Amino acid sequence: MKPSTVKINPMPSRFKHQVPKYKVTRSNACINCSTCAKSCPHGVHERLEGHNKVRPPIDYKCIGFDCSKNDFYCVDRCPRKALSVSLNPMYETLGDYRWTADMITATWIMAETGYPPERTDLEYDIGNSGGGFDKLRLKFPSGRPKLDKFEISTEIPLNRRNDGRVNIMISTPVYGGGMSFGSVSLPTMVSKARNAEIWNTFTCTGEGGYPEMLTPYDDHVITQVATGLFGVREETIQRVKIIEFKYAQGAKPGLGGHLLGEKNTESVARMREAVKGSPLFSPFPFHSVYSIEDHKKHIDWIKEINPKALISVKVSTPNDVDMVAVGSYYAGAHIIHIDGGYGGTGAAPDIAKKNIAMPIEYAITKVHNFLKEEGVRDEITLIASGGVRTAHDLAKAICLGADGCVIGTAEMVSLECVRCGNCESGRGCARGIASTDSVLADLFNEDWATQRLTNMYHAWNVQLVEILQRFGMRSVRELVGRTDLLEHIDYSK
Amino acid sequence: MPKKYHIDTKVTPLELEYIHKFRIERGENCINCGRCTKVCIYEVHKRGRDGDSRKMALPSTVTCRNCFRCIQECPRGALEKSLDGDFLNMGGSYWKPDMFITLWKQAEDGKVPVSGAGYRGPFTGPGFDGMWTDMSEIVRPTRDGIHGREYISTSVELGRKLNHLVFDENGKMLSEVQNTIDVPIPIVFDFPYEELGANIRAGIIKAAAKLNTFVILSPKDITPDVKGEMKNIIPLMSYKDIDANLDLIRSVRIVALEYDEEMEKTLPAIIEKIKKLGSILTMVRIPATRSVEDAVLKLAQNGAEIIHVVADYRGIEIGTVDAENPPLLSRDVIRAVHLKLVDERVRDEVSILFSGGIAMAEHVPKAMICGADLTAIDIPLLIALGTRLYEEPEKILVFAEGVESLSVGTITQRMVNLMGAWHSQLLEVMGAMGIREARRLRGETGRAIFYEEIDADTFGKLFKKSETVSL
Numbered sequence: 001m002k003p004s005t006v007k008i009n010p011m012p013s014r015f016k017h018q019v020p021k022y023k024v025t026r027s028n029a030c031i032n033c034s035t036c037a038k039s040c041p042h043g044v045h046e047r048l049e050g051h052n053k054v055r056p057p058i059d060y061k062c063i064g065f066d067c068s069k070n071d072f073y074c075v076d077r078c079p080r081k082a083l084s085v086s087l088n089p090m091y092e093t094l095g096d097y098r099w100t101a102d103m104i105t106a107t108w109i110m111a112e113t114g115y116p117p118e119r120t121d122l123e124y125d126i127g128n129s130g131g132g133f134d135k136l137r138l139k140f141p142s143g144r145p146k147l148d149k150f151e152i153s154t155e156i157p158l159n160r161r162n163d164g165r166v167n168i169m170i171s172t173p174v175y176g177g178g179m180s181f182g183s184v185s186l187p188t189m190v191s192k193a194r195n196a197e198i199w200n201t202f203t204c205t206g207e208g209g210y211p212e213m214l215t216p217y218d219d220h221v222i223t224q225v226a227t228g229l230f231g232v233r234e235e236t237i238q239r240v241k242i243i244e245f246k247y248a249q250g251a252k253p254g255l256g257g258h259l260l261g262e263k264n265t266e267s268v269a270r271m272r273e274a275v276k277g278s279p280l281f282s283p284f285p286f287h288s289v290y291s292i293e294d295h296k297k298h299i300d301w302i303k304e305i306n307p308k309a310l311i312s313v314k315v316s317t318p319n320d321v322d323m324v325a326v327g328s329y330y331a332g333a334h335i336i337h338i339d340g341g342y343g344g345t346g347a348a349p350d351i352a353k354k355n356i357a358m359p360i361e362y363a364i365t366k367v368h369n370f371l372k373e374e375g376v377r378d379e380i381t382l383i384a385s386g387g388v389r390t391a392h393d394l395a396k397a398i399c400l401g402a403d404g405c406v407i408g409t410a411e412m413v414s415l416e417c418v419r420c421g422n423c424e425s426g427r428g429c430a431r432g433i434a435s436t437d438s439v440l441a442d443l444f445n446e447d448w449a450t451q452r453l454t455n456m457y458h459a460w461n462v463q464l465v466e467i468l469q470r471f472g473m474r475s476v477r478e479l480v481g482r483t484d485l486l487e488h489i490d491y492s493k
Numbered sequence: 494m495p496k497k498y499h500i501d502t503k504v505t506p507l508e509l510e511y512i513h514k515f516r517i518e519r520g521e522n523c524i525n526c527g528r529c530t531k532v533c534i535y536e537v538h539k540r541g542r543d544g545d546s547r548k549m550a551l552p553s554t555v556t557c558r559n560c561f562r563c564i565q566e567c568p569r570g571a572l573e574k575s576l577d578g579d580f581l582n583m584g585g586s587y588w589k590p591d592m593f594i595t596l597w598k599q600a601e602d603g604k605v606p607v608s609g610a611g612y613r614g615p616f617t618g619p620g621f622d623g624m625w626t627d628m629s630e631i632v633r634p635t636r637d638g639i640h641g642r643e644y645i646s647t648s649v650e651l652g653r654k655l656n657h658l659v660f661d662e663n664g665k666m667l668s669e670v671q672n673t674i675d676v677p678i679p680i681v682f683d684f685p686y687e688e689l690g691a692n693i694r695a696g697i698i699k700a701a702a703k704l705n706t707f708v709i710l711s712p713k714d715i716t717p718d719v720k721g722e723m724k725n726i727i728p729l730m731s732y733k734d735i736d737a738n739l740d741l742i743r744s745v746r747i748v749a750l751e752y753d754e755e756m757e758k759t760l761p762a763i764i765e766k767i768k769k770l771g772s773i774l775t776m777v778r779i780p781a782t783r784s785v786e787d788a789v790l791k792l793a794q795n796g797a798e799i800i801h802v803v804a805d806y807r808g809i810e811i812g813t814v815d816a817e818n819p820p821l822l823s824r825d826v827i828r829a830v831h832l833k834l835v836d837e838r839v840r841d842e843v844s845i846l847f848s849g850g851i852a853m854a855e856h857v858p859k860a861m862i863c864g865a866d867l868t869a870i871d872i873p874l875l876i877a878l879g880t881r882l883y884e885e886p887e888k889i890l891v892f893a894e895g896v897e898s899l900s901v902g903t904i905t906q907r908m909v910n911l912m913g914a915w916h917s918q919l920l921e922v923m924g925a926m927g928i929r930e931a932r933r934l935r936g937e938t939g940r941a942i943f944y945e946e947i948d949a950d951t952f953g954k955l956f957k958k959s960e961t962v963s964l
């Protein structure tokens with residue numbers, strides 16, 4: 001499958017408008033001459049027929065400081081100097097250190113258009129966290145790229161063991177993270193799967209069972225075997241090409257899963273074979289795994305049930321993550337998926353998100369090097385997740401040593417998540433993404449959501465190809481472990 | 494298995510005016526279309542200003558959960574949202590505004606704060622913020638601490654333990670094993686100086702008793718009405734005042750003495766004097782000024798049983814510091830004290846209580862990992878009552894209006910709730926680490942990840958090297 005064959009369709013926001021970055025203020029020096037209403041083509045200023053006053057400016061339509069180069073710039077045109085444009089204080093309430101308001105806005109634009117934003121007033125390659133990816137920069141060579149974009153491949157193989165099991169190539173080195181039915185709505189899950197099919201990549205069920213509606217996408221679904229074993233059946237394991245053991249999740253390492261009672265609705269309970277309304281806990285860790293040997297037994301068991309499928313092992317990032325990774329290789333895993341502490345979640349204790357286990361940037365380096373020293377790096381696929389927000393984070397993660405990444409929050413943001421963090425409380429997500437409340441979950445349909453995801457994946461792919469082109473690489477596989485192409489703003493000169 | 498330690502939390506709201514993070518306002522642009530009423534699931538927007546159902550009422554900004562739906566759906570872009578000015582003004586560089594909001598909530602419901610979406614904060618920060626605790630993926634001894642399927646003990650021991658036992662040739666033990674005290678939670682309350690309302694003081698003492706921990710108080714605050722709680726009170730005095738307080742000392746289990754350089758010589762005699770009054774432990778309270786570890790070592794070598802190292806409330810050492818000598822952070826003060834005692838082989842003989850900048854639940858296990866046996870807190874307990882703190886221009890505590898008329902029962906419950914939430918969070922961290930006993934956290938720096946170390950080890954190595962190569 002070639003990424004260039006993916007169909008992009010503009011898919012506008014479900015809401016009337018974006019969160020305004022700018023604020024337009026009209027002082028009382030205004031004489032209601034209407035010059036601004038006539039000159040601004042974006043409709044910020046308006047004077048209704050028969051009214052003798054212009055209406056208050058509509059901030060969200062304003063294109064910001066960049067407008068000053070236009071001859072219609074209202075601030076310059078106003079004869080009374082009554083207008084000013086400033087940053088809107090509201091913009092500060094959107095986003096946070098990791099996902100800045102610019103990054104969220106840019107992701108929304110990508111999901112809408114399929115391309116990185118044309119606007120030049122958004123910094124979306126790096127966030128504001130002051131560490132990790134946000135301190136790393138890609139070091140591009142000067143000079144014009146010689147490669148044509150069409151010669152560049154973003155494909156990666158997932159089975160590098162050569163053990164007779166399926167050989168899977170995914171067309172872009174990204175796939176969708178596990179989100180269980182219950183923590184997100186069914187339309188969200190289904191659209192993730194449809195997008196995975198379109199992009200010839202994967203999505204993951206999370207640990208809440210395998211909804212019937214995913215059956216058409218079996219070849220692009222990873223089913224998860226997590227500690228709670230909710231909804232795990234031989235039949236679902238035999239259906240798919242990849243089975244993932246989830247030992248831990250980055251946002252709440254060592255804590256297991258927890259679905260609040262309110263979110264355990266009738267349909268969720270049916271899927272998980274549980275009692276409606278009661279909170280569901282996934283224990284931690286696997287109560288049958290207390291050593292790497294036990295771990296191997298687990299993997300053997302699944303391999304027995306499905307003789308073709310690949311095995312992925314998802315772990316978080318403690319100090320000994322490198323040992324666990326090597327252990328997983330020897331236990332027979334095809335994919336080691338490391339999930340860093342700063343990743344997303346449907347609900348986790350704040351203390352865990354901030355304080356437990358290391359950020360993914362360190363873990364990738366540690367695991368990649370350890371696998372190399374052990375001489376097995378080329379036989380296992382290393383997938384990183386937990387704080388991969390943008391195409392640039394993806395490229396940096398690969399330079400540090402990952403083969404590809406899993407993303408979760410970026411998908412949610414494409415569906416217009418604002419990271420308000422209310423997913424777990426009351427009726428759940430007010431924006432209909434992480435909600436099983438029937439009214440809220442109806443806020444969008446699968447076609448809309450699928451196209452938004454497809455568009456965002458496309459925008460990322462465009463950026464990734466551009467990065468590879470500037471490095472003169474024909475394949476994303478050449479980028480793996482190329483730390484020499486990175487610089488760190490604290491250490492590098 | 495010891496009886497399980499349980500903290501009884503109970504939802505206890507206060508009818509106080511809290512500060513909220515977001516302020517939402519309806520601008521003059523509003524055309525009263527009512528769209529916002531429909532989209533906000535938290536019922537912030539309602540009709541009926543001045544009894545006129547055609548007009549929109551003022552938004553109920555306190556219930557806004559920042560979902561942006563009304564903002565994005567208002568056809569006129571009339572709604573404005575901003576960070577509340579009073580919110581931004583709270584606290585200071587150490588006590589961040591968000592801390593108050595989360596502590597208020599924990600004091601109200603006694604629960605571990607849980608939210609959706611990933612971590613939002615900076616990558617790292619000074620002191621405790623530059624530490625991550627470890628966890629065990631596969632090989633670990635604990636399971637499901639918080640959900641109660643396995644017992645994790647948070648208790649720690651106070652007092653002097655012997656380095657080794659001495660026996661005579663007949664096998665008779667010559668060493669005198671001294672008594673120690675178990676505290677079921679590694680947190681004691683510390684209020685020797687603060688002038689507090691009678692109800693607050695009574696609430697603090699009751700809470701300490703309920704939790705079976707201790708509160709450090711000035712003798713003048715130990716009035717006859719708290720006689721029932723004497724076993725949870727630690728009076729703090731100068732060693733010169735011991736004689737004037739003999740009865741008081743006889744009635745407690747631990748007495749705290751202000752540090753004085755003299756003590757490096759006189760401590761054994763003082764301890765002996767106190768021991769004569771009963772089996773009472775002596776604690777020395779020493780301010781964490783530069784090189785406090787040297788003084789702590791001398792005290793430990795002179796038989797100190799418990800040493801309370803007190804840093805500044807902003808999590809830094811005490812004393813004036815200039816630009817060339819930036820203050821050490823709590824984390825590093827504790828590490829220095831711990832390592833000094835380890836190096837001199839006396840660490841196990843003395844208990845180190847640490848206070849100064851313990852503001853959030855995570856600071857307790859982190860301080861212990863750095864080398865404290867347990868921690869002491871004051872400000873968070875006051876915040877539990879809706880109190881605000883301002884660091885600039887100087888430390889000032891602003892109590893919520895009406896706090897003086899809160900019942901002792903309510904005050905106690907709010908503090909118990911806060912400690913209940915912290916206890917559960919401590920269990921989360923210990924459970925993840927696979928540590929079953931809190932006393933084992935002490936000095937386990939190998940089970941933590943320090944930002945400076947891992948960053949230099951990872952990126953420092955990667956990128957400094959390439960620099961020398963290119964030279």
Ligand code: SF4
Nearest residue numbers: 030031033034036078
């Ligand atoms: S151009 Fe200036 S004076 Fe004229 S209507 Fe606009 S703001 Fe008022």
Ligand code: SF4
Nearest residue numbers: 417418420421423429
């Ligand atoms: S509740 Fe908020 S953070 Fe959670 S999915 Fe919805 S918009 Fe995103």
Ligand code: SF4
Nearest residue numbers: 523524526527529567
């Ligand atoms: S949606 Fe906007 S215009 Fe309509 S009532 Fe609300 S604030 Fe007013």
Ligand code: SF4
Nearest residue numbers: 533557558560561563
């Ligand atoms: S931002 Fe969301 S919660 Fe706040 S008032 Fe608007 S719709 Fe309601």
